[in-house]
Amino acid sequence: MSERTTAPAGLPDPPPLDTDPHAPGDLAAFKNAFRRHAAGVSVVTALDVQGKPVGFTATSLASMSAVPPLATFNMAKSASSWPAINETERVVIHLLGLRNRTLAERLAGPNTERFVGDHWRVGPYGLPVLNNVTSWMVGHIVERVTVHNSAVVVVQIEGGGLGDDDEALIYHERRYRALGETL
Amino acid sequence: MSERTTAPAGLPDPPPLDTDPHAPGDLAAFKNAFRRHAAGVSVVTALDVQGKPVGFTATSLASMSAVPPLATFNMAKSASSWPAINETERVVIHLLGLRNRTLAERLAGPNTERFVGDHWRVGPYGLPVLNNVTSWMVGHIVERVTVHNSAVVVVQIEGGGLGDDDEALIYHERRYRALGETL
Numbered sequence: 001m002s003e004r005t006t007a008p009a010g011l012p013d014p015p016p017l018d019t020d021p022h023a024p025g026d027l028a029a030f031k032n033a034f035r036r037h038a039a040g041v042s043v044v045t046a047l048d049v050q051g052k053p054v055g056f057t058a059t060s061l062a063s064m065s066a067v068p069p070l071a072t073f074n075m076a077k078s079a080s081s082w083p084a085i086n087e088t089e090r091v092v093i094h095l096l097g098l099r100n101r102t103l104a105e106r107l108a109g110p111n112t113e114r115f116v117g118d119h120w121r122v123g124p125y126g127l128p129v130l131n132n133v134t135s136w137m138v139g140h141i142v143e144r145v146t147v148h149n150s151a152v153v154v155v156q157i158e159g160g161g162l163g164d165d166d167e168a169l170i171y172h173e174r175r176y177r178a179l180g181e182t183l
Numbered sequence: 184m185s186e187r188t189t190a191p192a193g194l195p196d197p198p199p200l201d202t203d204p205h206a207p208g209d210l211a212a213f214k215n216a217f218r219r220h221a222a223g224v225s226v227v228t229a230l231d232v233q234g235k236p237v238g239f240t241a242t243s244l245a246s247m248s249a250v251p252p253l254a255t256f257n258m259a260k261s262a263s264s265w266p267a268i269n270e271t272e273r274v275v276i277h278l279l280g281l282r283n284r285t286l287a288e289r290l291a292g293p294n295t296e297r298f299v300g301d302h303w304r305v306g307p308y309g310l311p312v313l314n315n316v317t318s319w320m321v322g323h324i325v326e327r328v329t330v331h332n333s334a335v336v337v338v339q340i341e342g343g344g345l346g347d348d349d350e351a352l353i354y355h356e357r358r359y360r361a362l363g364e365t366l
Contacts, residue, residue: 029320031249036278061220062255062256063242070330072243095216145337147247147325147326150248154330156209158212159209165219168219170362172362176366177364177366178362183284183359
């Protein structure tokens, strides 16, 4: 196995990060690693302070605990949906199947066009719920933790619904993928 | 499309959660949804206060930002590795490929046997680095956010290395899977 090491292979410690927090080494290591990471595709929706729907496609959704039911997602504070997520009490988290690939692309596209059409409905608390997803959950935000220009959002799930089953939609190396064989 | 709704389909609001935080509705919604979620497989390692290696298989790894390079993972505070993660400064995050399936199982097995063998080496800062993974990153913990009995850990990546390439290892419905066709 060949290893291309971008960090020191041992002691002594590298220079303190605060002298050069964006050094090429750390960014290259991060990009090289996450290029090989695969993730399920979800969409988070909410209402902004004017009551208009906002939402975005996320690959950072993760389970945090089952009792109580907690989930997390990450987002950039520069995202068009961040002001709404930062102000609102509740969100809807949708899990996407293979049939939802165009939905994933739409909710990752121009933010003024994400809710133009009949691909969503008004759900609990008046929140936008996307149609024909494999499952969705509504919950309230219990923590927003900002680090530099990004945020981790922790959501406690209150309820949800199931759509028709489908294979999970996966995102890997900037492409949408299906699942393959069981090992 | 049939929808089995486990939350009220509209107003009025459900009872406040603090009267029954573990009501079947919310847990069922959570489990039903995450049953359909697929995730890449990673392993987090660290040193405990005695300097012994600890680690665990995680499916919650997510990218948080690229500049600076930040990643998150979630864990239960009841996990055997939590005391170490709670005390230590740095961790190693490994991304796993198909060839690492037994490694994923080993790091999810009995915690006294996770580092018995020659499947790891001493890496930067004396941290345990698993051999033959597709990539690994070393970083320092910048936030630990605990909610109920779980924690979100935010890591700033400092460096890392690449192993031989491989297809990403996926976990879905309690099974390990390969990736399938590109859509």
